[in-house]
Amino acid sequence: MKKKRMTHVVLSIAVFLIAFPLLFxxxxxxxxxxQVMSARLLPxxxxxxxxxxxWENYSFYxxxxxxxxxxxxxxxxxxxxxxxxxxxxxxxxxxxxxxxxAFILVTLMMPTEMLIIGMFDLVSLxxxxxxxxxxxxxxxPLKVLFEPxxxxxxxxxxxxxxxxxxLASATGVFLFRQHFRNIPGSLMxxxxxxxxxxxxxxxxxxxxxxxNTVGALFVVQFVYAWNQYLWPRxxxxxxxxxxxxxxxxxxxxxxxxxxxxxxxxxxxxxxIPPLIILILLHDQFMKGIALSDSK
Amino acid sequence: MxxxxxxxxxxxxxxxxxxxxxVLLVFLYYPAWQSIILGLFRSNLFLGTRQFIGLENxxxxxxxxxxxxxxxxxxxxxxxxVLVIFPGLLISLILAAMTSSLGSEGKVYRILLIxxxxxxxxxxxxxxxxxxxxETGAVNTILRSFTPFSPRWLxxxxxxxLLVVCGCIWKNLGYNIVxxxxxxxxxxxxxxxxxxxxxxxMITRFFRITMPLVSPVTYFLIxxxxxxxxxxxxxxxxxxxxxxxxxxxxLDNAGLTTFLIYKVFQDGFGGxxxxxxxxxxxxxxxxxxxxITVFQFKVGEKRVHYGGAAS
Numbered sequence: 235m236k237k238k239r240m241t242h243v244v245l246s247i248a249v250f251l252i253a254f255p256l257l258f259x260x261x262x263x264x265x266x267x268x269q270v271m272s273a274r275l276l277p278x279x280x281x282x283x284x285x286x287x288x289w290e291n292y293s294f295y296x297x298x299x300x301x302x303x304x305x306x307x308x309x310x311x312x313x314x315x316x317x318x319x320x321x322x323x324x325x326x327x328x329x330x331x332x333x334x335x336a337f338i339l340v341t342l343m344m345p346t347e348m349l350i351i352g353m354f355d356l357v358s359l360x361x362x363x364x365x366x367x368x369x370x371x372x373x374x375p376l377k378v379l380f381e382p383x384x385x386x387x388x389x390x391x392x393x394x395x396x397x398x399x400x401l402a403s404a405t406g407v408f409l410f411r412q413h414f415r416n417i418p419g420s421l422m423x424x425x426x427x428x429x430x431x432x433x434x435x436x437x438x439x440x441x442x443x444x445x446n447t448v449g450a451l452f453v454v455q456f457v458y459a460w461n462q463y464l465w466p467r468x469x470x471x472x473x474x475x476x477x478x479x480x481x482x483x484x485x486x487x488x489x490x491x492x493x494x495x496x497x498x499x500x501x502x503x504x505x506i507p508p509l510i511i512l513i514l515l516h517d518q519f520m521k522g523i524a525l526s527d528s529k
Numbered sequence: 530m531x532x533x534x535x536x537x538x539x540x541x542x543x544x545x546x547x548x549x550x551x552v553l554l555v556f557l558y559y560p561a562w563q564s565i566i567l568g569l570f571r572s573n574l575f576l577g578t579r580q581f582i583g584l585e586n587x588x589x590x591x592x593x594x595x596x597x598x599x600x601x602x603x604x605x606x607x608x609x610x611v612l613v614i615f616p617g618l619l620i621s622l623i624l625a626a627m628t629s630s631l632g633s634e635g636k637v638y639r640i641l642l643i644x645x646x647x648x649x650x651x652x653x654x655x656x657x658x659x660x661x662x663x664e665t666g667a668v669n670t671i672l673r674s675f676t677p678f679s680p681r682w683l684x685x686x687x688x689x690x691l692l693v694v695c696g697c698i699w700k701n702l703g704y705n706i707v708x709x710x711x712x713x714x715x716x717x718x719x720x721x722x723x724x725x726x727x728x729x730x731m732i733t734r735f736f737r738i739t740m741p742l743v744s745p746v747t748y749f750l751i752x753x754x755x756x757x758x759x760x761x762x763x764x765x766x767x768x769x770x771x772x773x774x775x776x777x778x779x780l781d782n783a784g785l786t787t788f789l790i791y792k793v794f795q796d797g798f799g800g801x802x803x804x805x806x807x808x809x810x811x812x813x814x815x816x817x818x819x820x821i822t823v824f825q826f827k828v829g830e831k832r833v834h835y836g837g838a839a840s
Contacts, residue, residue, distance in 0.1 A: 237731070238634075241627050248624055249641040252702060256648075258667065259656045273670045319549040322542040327535040334546060337553070343822040344557045347760040347790055348815060351567060351797050351808045352560030354574075382567055382579065383559075402552035432536045453646075461649035463764035464790070468798055479651040483768055486658065494659050501655045508647035516640060524711040 256505070263499035270495040284499040288485065294500060296474050297481035301460055302507065304393055304477060308400050308459035313451045316406025317444070321436065323407070324414040325422065342404045347464050357395050357469060359386030391472040396465060400458075406451055409522065413447040414440070449515045450522020457508045478504050561815060567808035574802035586809035598782040599792070599810075605780075606788040609694060610758040617698040618705055618750055625709035626739050630721075639710065646703030650761055653700040654768030658683070661692055683769065686776040686785040693786050696765050701757055705750055712746040713739070752825050759814070763790050789814055 262270050263285075265278035288294040322328070323335060346353070362368040362385045371377070371384055389395035417440075425435045466477045473484070482504060485497045512519065568586050572579040589595045624642055628635040660668050661682040669679040682688050716739075724734050740747075766772060772787035772795060787795070789810065797807030 238631065241631060245624070245627055245631075245635075245638050249638060252642065252645060252699070255653075255656045255660060255699065258660065262659070262667070271665055271670070273667065273674050315548050315552075318545040322545040325535055326542040326545075327537055328539075328542040334550070337550065341553050341557050343818050344561060344815075345756060345760045345818075346557075347763060348793075348811055348818065349557065349560040349564065351793065351804060351811050352562070352564035353556065354797075354804075355567075356555075356560060356563065379562070380566060382570060382572070383563055398552065399556035402549040402556075404553075407549065432538070432541065457647055461651070461761075461764075463649070463651050463767070464760075464794065467767070468794070479649055479764065482651050482655045486655065486768065492665075494665065497655060498659060501652045504649070504652050505647060508649075509644060512644065512647045513640065520639075520707070520711060523707055524714055 256502075259498040259501050262495055263502050265495050267493060267495060270493075270498075280495060281499065284493075284496045285503065287493070288496045288500050292481070292485055292496075292500075293474060294478070294481060294485075294503070297476055297478040298503070298507075300393065300475060301478040304396050304462075305456050305459040305507070307397050309452055309456040311397075311401045312403045312406055312455045313448060315401060316403050316451070317410055317448075319402075319407045320410030320414055321432075321440070323411055325432070325435075338404050338407055341402075342408075346399065350465060350468055353399065353465075354468065355383050356386050357399070358388070358390045359383065360388045361385050389469070391470055391475045393475065395469045396462065396477065399465075400462075403455070405454065409447055409451060410444070413444060417443060446518045446521040449518025453512055453515050453519045456511045460508045564808045564811040564815070567805055568812050570805045570808075572804040574798065574804055582805070586805045587812075589806065590809055590813065595806075601780055601782045602787050602789060602792050605690075605783075605785060606759065609690070609762075609786075609788055610755055612694045613697045613701070613758045613762070614751055614754045617701055617754065618747060620698070621702055621705035622709050622739070622743065622747070623735075624702075625706050625713055626735060629710060629713040629716075642706045643703045643710070645700060646707055648700050648703065650697070650700055650764035651768055653696045654765040657692060657696045657765075658769050684774055686774050686780070689770050689774055690785050693762070693766060693769060696769065697758065697762050700765070701754060704757075705754070708746050708750055709743060712743050716742050752821065755821065756818075759788070759818075760790050762788065763794070766791050767794075 258275070261275055261277050264281040265274070266280045269278050269280075319338070323331065362371060368385065377384075387395075389398075421439055422435060425439055430438070461479060462477060463479045467480045467483075470476050470480070476484070482497070482500055485500050486492055569581060569583060570579050571582045571586070590599050628638045628642060631638075660666055663669060663679070663681040663683060666682070668682070673679050680688060682692055720738050720742075721734060724738055729737065766786050766788065770784070770786040772791050773784035774786075775781050775783070776785045783792070793807045793810045793814070796802075796810065797804050
């Protein structure tokens with residue numbers, strides 16, 4: 235059909251245009267410093283050497299390692315915690331459920347970027363020297379509430395500063411809640427009749443049924459954690475503790491003699507882990523998103 | 530449908546909920562409250578000085594010598610958001626609609642269209658800063674060999690602004706297309722076939738069938754994209770333009786690509802650190818986001834066509 239051919243042509247062009255900046259970066263990452271500055275768009279042979287120099291000279295491997303550790307912990311932690319929070323909200327009865335739900339709901343409109351100023355002291359200041367000192371401060375609720383925070387966690391330059399604040403997720407709780415509510419009540423009744431408690435229901439019924447939602451959340455959370463920029467840029471001052479996204483800035487840093495071939499190699503490498511996760515979990519991701527859409 | 534039986538336990542639900550609630554309380558609610566408190570102080574990050582000054586920070590945002598810059602940044606953020614959201618969504622919808630019209634033949638395009646989901650604003654900014662670097666950039670090198678033009682992309686205020694817009698649209702295409710593809714999967718084919726029999730052309734079908742059917746998703750995406758434009762674009766700006774360059778006459782109070790969140794960062798952590806002033810700006814942002822959210826829930830639900838889908 236003629237129309238179909240047109241669609242193929244337009245889509246192919248669009249796909250090429252969207253991929254162009256990345257292809258460009260990929261090609262430039264393989265070229266020698268001389269070629270990089272030319273209009274030449276053919277692959278060179280310097281990829282390995284470009285990668286090696288950022289690996290060695292800019293401790294890029296440290297950035298990658300830090301980001302990998304942080305992202306994996308956030309991905310598993312967030313999914314795990316929101317699974318159980320959503321379980322309590324859907325399958326358990328307790329007092330104050332509506333208030334708790336609202337409490338979680340409101341955080342959907344509180345992106346961390348907006349809170350960096352309020353979070354900075356809390357995370358970076360030194361903690362109180364001992365329990366007595368802490369209690370002496372905590373015993374004055376008015377001061378705790380109405381004065382700028384006096385103690386913090388002392389997490390500057392530590393990975394926890396970029397992990398712990400992100401372990402809870404309204405998005406995750408909602409996605410699981412949505413998914414759990416679509417699970418027929420009869421399943422739980424059956425497991426109740428069998429005399430199975432909540433744990434057995436969770437591990438034998440709920441987990442196997444939640445593969446798509448878990449897969450979708452893994453993608454969303456890994457990409458989110460991997461792509462973090464503003465908060466680590468502010469809270470991490472020590473190069474060796476930095477994440478890879480901010481590390482890219484260090485590569486460009488001294489604008490004078492930027493080795494663009496190396497910078498492009500860095501950009502390409504930075505993209506690989508989230509891309510792998512996306513491709514591996516592509517099916518679950520799409521299904522999980524389609525599910526969240528039927529709200 | 531919450532008529533299902535539930536486990537009764539006094540302790541277990543709280544054990545399940547406690548980690549989530551604690552993290553939200555300590556790292557979202559308390560910092561939000563702290564921003565309000567800090568907004569009442571004059572405080573310098575590097576000197577460690579701190580002095581209570583009441584509402585002066587808030588007053589300085591809207592009157593006095595610092596106000597014009599804030600107004601300009603506010604206006605720029607608005608224009609920037611509109612330019613990122615609407616063209617971005619339109620392109621995404623067209624591409625998603627074309628892909629899904631191909632049925633199983635279109636499978637190849639799916640992954641090729643959604644991969645930018647894994648792209649980070651920082652990587653997008655890094656690649657753009659090389660491509661469009663006025664002297665060493667590849668775009669100008671190529672342009673110079675064919676044409677007499679070699680624009681100074683990052684030094685020209687309007688061009689730099691448009692570059693940041695393009696970078697943001699590019700980065701967010703994957704996210705938008707994922708949601709459009711997912712929602713187009715649920716559109717019954719019969720609708721299109723019937724319309725085609727009635728002689729409706731491709732464009733008519735797009736506006737009359739596709740657009741209304743995906744309007745709930747579009748509505749949702751407008752707000753997620755707004756949040757993206759307000760907050761996540763930070764990395765792209767930081768790598769590409771650092772908030773500059775400063776515009777011409779009425780727009781010369783701040784860099785043209787300095788947006789609200791970038792200004793928070795600059796004022797709070799920049800050279801002349803003024804955390805209180807930055808905190809006051811965070812509070813304005815919080816109020817803004819709260820208003821948008823209320824609008825989203827109150828006004829939105831009524832206006833959007835839900836296409837008879839079970840809700």
